[in-house]
Amino acid sequence: MGRRNSTRAVVTTLNDGCQDDLRVEPASTADEIPVWLPAGDEHVFGILTRPTGPSNGTAVLCLHAGAQNLTSHRNRLYTRLCREVAGAGYTAFRMDFHGTGDSSGVLVDRAVSGQTLVDVEVAVRWLTEQGARRIVIVGTCWGGLVALVAAARQDAIVSACLISPPLRLVETGASVTHRGLRRERLGRALSQALRPHVFRLLLVERQYRTWVVSRVRLRVSQAFAGRLGGPHSAGHGDDHVQVSAQALFAPLLRRRVPIRVLFGEQDQTYLGLLKEGTLPSLEAAAEIIDMVVTPITVHGLTTVSAQDAVLHFVRDCLARDAEAAAPTASREAGAGLLVND
Amino acid sequence: VAAVIAGDGRISAESSWSDPETGSTEEAAFVGSGGERILAFLHRPTSGAVNGGVLLCSSLYEDLPINYRAEILVARALARRGYAVVRFQYRGAGNSEDLGGRGMTFQTMVADARTAASWLMERSGGARLTLCGSRLGALVASELASLDDRAPLVLWSPIVNGADFFRGMSRANLLAGVRAEARKRQAPGDVERRLFMEGPIEMLGNVVHRESYEDLTKRRLPPTVGPGRRVLLVQLGLGNVENPQYDELVSRWTADGSLVEVLRVRARQLWMVPDNWEPEDNRPTTQDLVAGIAGWVDATAREPS
Numbered sequence: 001m002g003r004r005n006s007t008r009a010v011v012t013t014l015n016d017g018c019q020d021d022l023r024v025e026p027a028s029t030a031d032e033i034p035v036w037l038p039a040g041d042e043h044v045f046g047i048l049t050r051p052t053g054p055s056n057g058t059a060v061l062c063l064h065a066g067a068q069n070l071t072s073h074r075n076r077l078y079t080r081l082c083r084e085v086a087g088a089g090y091t092a093f094r095m096d097f098h099g100t101g102d103s104s105g106v107l108v109d110r111a112v113s114g115q116t117l118v119d120v121e122v123a124v125r126w127l128t129e130q131g132a133r134r135i136v137i138v139g140t141c142w143g144g145l146v147a148l149v150a151a152a153r154q155d156a157i158v159s160a161c162l163i164s165p166p167l168r169l170v171e172t173g174a175s176v177t178h179r180g181l182r183r184e185r186l187g188r189a190l191s192q193a194l195r196p197h198v199f200r201l202l203l204v205e206r207q208y209r210t211w212v213v214s215r216v217r218l219r220v221s222q223a224f225a226g227r228l229g230g231p232h233s234a235g236h237g238d239d240h241v242q243v244s245a246q247a248l249f250a251p252l253l254r255r256r257v258p259i260r261v262l263f264g265e266q267d268q269t270y271l272g273l274l275k276e277g278t279l280p281s282l283e284a285a286a287e288i289i290d291m292v293v294t295p296i297t298v299h300g301l302t303t304v305s306a307q308d309a310v311l312h313f314v315r316d317c318l319a320r321d322a323e324a325a326a327p328t329a330s331r332e333a334g335a336g337l338l339v340n341d
Numbered sequence: 342v343a344a345v346i347a348g349d350g351r352i353s354a355e356s357s358w359s360d361p362e363t364g365s366t367e368e369a370a371f372v373g374s375g376g377e378r379i380l381a382f383l384h385r386p387t388s389g390a391v392n393g394g395v396l397l398c399s400s401l402y403e404d405l406p407i408n409y410r411a412e413i414l415v416a417r418a419l420a421r422r423g424y425a426v427v428r429f430q431y432r433g434a435g436n437s438e439d440l441g442g443r444g445m446t447f448q449t450m451v452a453d454a455r456t457a458a459s460w461l462m463e464r465s466g467g468a469r470l471t472l473c474g475s476r477l478g479a480l481v482a483s484e485l486a487s488l489d490d491r492a493p494l495v496l497w498s499p500i501v502n503g504a505d506f507f508r509g510m511s512r513a514n515l516l517a518g519v520r521a522e523a524r525k526r527q528a529p530g531d532v533e534r535r536l537f538m539e540g541p542i543e544m545l546g547n548v549v550h551r552e553s554y555e556d557l558t559k560r561r562l563p564p565t566v567g568p569g570r571r572v573l574l575v576q577l578g579l580g581n582v583e584n585p586q587y588d589e590l591v592s593r594w595t596a597d598g599s600l601v602e603v604l605r606v607r608a609r610q611l612w613m614v615p616d617n618w619e620p621e622d623n624r625p626t627t628q629d630l631v632a633g634i635a636g637w638v639d640a641t642a643r644e645p646s
Binding site: 028029033034036037068069070071079099100101104106125129300304306 | 351358360409410545547620
């Protein structure tokens with residue numbers, strides 16, 4: 001594992017061979033309780049995993065990436081993570097945003113504001129009411145952005161593990177759709193389509209052909225809508241952060257909340273960040289931001305190696321967080337977690 | 342803000358919640374015994390008798406997140422119409438119990454479905470059962486139907502042959518590799534060879550165990566579902582493209598005396614989901630699917646048995 005500096009934040013390159021599993025007996029369904037939490041007009045669903053032994057007073061709150069996701073996340077990543085850390089004394093809670101998984105409502109847009117923040121704030125407050133004195137928040141992709149904003153607003157959140165978040169949006173507050181890169185994307189798409197094996201797949205694979213045609217249709221319709229001032233041009237429904245970068249990072253800096261970020265080298269979120277070059281808000285917060293860059297693609301968790309990298313990364317974050325918190329930790333804190341089920 | 346704060350000012354977490362607008366209640370529980378517990382959800386009318394029970398058997402791997410919300414919407418629509426509906430997650434999938442490093446097999450899936458069906462019967466007072474299976478779950482639902490010749494059967498974009506499911510997922514996995522240009526490409530080779538040489542393999546980020554592959558590839562929808570049984574076959578697709586496998590099934594089952602209807606929904610069932618985002622709840626195709634299935638179940642259950 002090596003470290004280098006990029007945009008003044010510490011960048012760690014994660015190599016193979018990091019095997020520091022929390023060698024403990026993981027929790028099982030016997031240690032878990034499914035609950036709905038009333039959050040404004042919605043009911044957000046989540047699963048609480050109780051520590052299998054004495055509680056260490058810290059809760060791990062897991063946020064997924066929003067659409068087409070559920071509490072367990074891809075290939076049970078969050079199920080495995082929560083059960084594993086519960087074996088090491090953590091309380092864990094994996095939850096659905098409103099309108100996703102088993103929660104009520106409709107996730108109308110992915111602004112990091114409004115009901116979405118209420119969802120997380122209720123979960124944080126509930127975990128503290130259950131006895132958690134410190135909360136480590138974990139979020140993937142869009143959920144990472146939500147985690148970052150929640151960490152700035154909630155004092156109980158003492159550290160954040162962000163998996164491939166679109167961090168450049170923090171700077172611009174803009175839409176996640178890369179409209180500025182349209183010409184470049186077209187060029188890339190054409191060069192991909194002209195490669196022999198892609199060309200061959202286009203000819204022989206009906207599903208791939210269908211998918212490509214649907215993408216082309218979508219792009220064309222978006223382009224027309226954009227030119228005609230249609231709904232797509234307004235960016236409705238896209239991810240965007242409605243908070244200034246300064247307001248976001250000021251409380252995090254004041255409270256010295258470590259923000260640990262995992263990117264894959266090929267993640268669009270990471271490449272987008274690199275394209276932006278120097279980001280003043282991230283530079284200003286460099287002392288609390290620790291970026292880890294791994295050679296595999298992490299975004300979307302579309303491979304088992306990406307999921308393993310996330311597990312390793314979160315373990316590492318928790319270990320470092322535990323070291324930092326050691327003088328104040330109490331073995332008794334939060335031991336009596338109760339849910340009125 | 343409704344019911345956010347309990348009497349002592351604390352947040353009240355519950356294992357169920359009721360929606361006054363729709364008059365329905367949802368409940369979650371781990372059901373089953375010992376190390377075989379599954380996470381199950383019951384959707385039911387908040388008050389009054391239920392018109393019937395519906396067991397919804399979901400699919401596996403990448404199908405699980407893709408169809409998850411639509412399955413919830415079907416369950417909610419049925420609860421609004423007065424039905425008790427149970428959804429569940431198989432052991433080894435979602436939030437249910439682990440299988441100790443082993444993969445799920447058809448046997449474990451059917452056992453989990455029976456556990457869920459028992460819970461449904463217990464909570465709905467033994468109401469008349471409708472079985473619904475989506476994709477690979479259609480194999481499970483039709484297996485349970487073989488034990489109840491009265492139960493109407495909804496086959497939601499069913500996998501006719503387990504081997505087709507893995508073949509499709511393997512191809513999608515290959516195509517996903519093409520999409521991610523710089524991503525490390527998996528070693529080429531057919532699925533079976535890789536399974537025998539490497540043990541569990543991954544497809545679209547999901548671990549597929551050898552026993553799962555070997556067992557599920559052999560499973561097919563049955564040649565008959567019994568004379569007089571009502572069946573709804575939900576066919577997803579764009580345009581009027583015929584599905585020869587479904588056509589053959591419908592012909593065979595109809596000839597056998599089953600009462601088969603086909604619901605065509607203009608939607609795609611793809612593992613490569615376009616990266617534009619739209620809430621599942623608001624998609625017209627999902628709404629058509631939900632209304633079609635809920636309407637059919639309701640109409641069928643009201644017929645004299």
